[in-house]
Amino acid sequence: MSSSSSPSKQKKETKEEEAVLKSLSSLDAFIDEVHTSLISLDLNEPPLFFALKALQRRSQKEDEDIGPTHLPIPKQMIMEFGVGAGHTLKKIKEFFPVGKTIVGFDSFEGLPENWIPGSWGKGAFSQGGEIPKDILGENVSIVKGLFSDTVPKFFDTTNFADAELLLLHIDCDLYQSTKEVLGEALAKTLKENRFFMSAEVPLFVAFDELIDYPTYEDHEIKALFEFLKENKDWIECVVLGADGREDTGEKLRFYKPAEICPHRVLTLFRPTKKARKEWQAREKASAAEAESKKNVCSMS
Incomplete structure (x- = not known):
């Protein structure tokens, strides 16, 4: 979708090293910080493609560095929330036809409630309840149903202990649907994931409708x-960036x-420095305790 109501942007002379979002006192302050x-x-390409290319380069480097190995390779996961006709899922599959586990979530019955007045209401983007056949593949799984019924359950029942969470593509549109994704189950999953908490594998989170359309303040960004x-x-x-190419100023579509x-x-999610250090200390203490027990057993 697009809107001609995007606020005018003036290029900064210098680019900040990192744009970590810290204005959490109010939604208005948070939105201002995102815009700033x-x-x-400017990524100068679709944000999702930027993330996929970065992951592709990372995979190539890992292959070069590691070479042939008989060690178990961690499962690497990409998840899309809001599949619709499958346009973006097909693109993700083109980037990674093998080697990554791709999971798509959708009811395929359209929006569960009204979204943008006069543009997209309940039932918009419906596929008649049918999963588009051309999105399926050997490494693609589809979880069908309302997010409230499927997403928390998926995070709670899937073993992520040895999985690298690479990318979440959030095309949820609605506040409540996005809330089901960015909820307690995801937080618990990330907190228990060693790759995330060690900051070894930060998590790309690409939003399809975060800013600058009518009523955007009520949905994904909230x-x-x-x-x-x-x-x-x-x-x-x-914040890693937005497209940055010249917008045509067309009406919402x-x-x-x-x-x-x-x-x-x-965007990119990662643990704070404090959380990472605390996690590393716990892991070190746990390893030391295990080694101590092992030595006691070998002596007895």
Whole structure:
């Protein structure tokens, strides 16, 4: 989707090293900080593609560094919340036809409630309850149903202990749907994931409709603000950027994955330095205790 109501942006002369979101006192302050951060953070391509290319480069480097190995390789996961006709999921599959586990979530019955007045209401983007056949693949799983019924259950029942969470693509549109994704179950999953808590594998989170369309303040960005505020003691969000290519200023409409869309934003979730150090200390203590027990057993 696109809107001609995007606030004018003036390029900063210098680019800040990192845009960590810290204004969590109010939603208005948070939104202002997101906009300010994006002034100097142009990706010059769709944010999702930027993330996928970064992951692709990382995979290539890992292959070069590690070479042939008989050691178990961690499961690497990419998740999309809001599949619809499958345009973006097909793109994700093109980037990673093998080697990554791709999971898509959708009811395929359209929006569960009204979204943007006069544009998209309840039932918009419906696929008649049918999963598009061309999105399926050997490494693609589809979890069908309302997010409230499927997403928390998926996080609670899936073993993520040895999985690298690489990317969440949030195309939820609605506040409540986004809230189901950015909720307690995800927070618990990240807190228990050694790759995330060690900061070895930070998590890309790409939003399809975060900013600058009518009523955007009520939806994805609100759910993001609440998630970060609820977990501010141990998780932080870095704004990586928006598309940055010249917006045509067209009226609000549906945008395909490769098109310029000013509402899409790429972020990165990671543990705070304090949380990472505390996790590392616990891991070190746990390893020392295990080694001590092992030595006692060998002596007896």
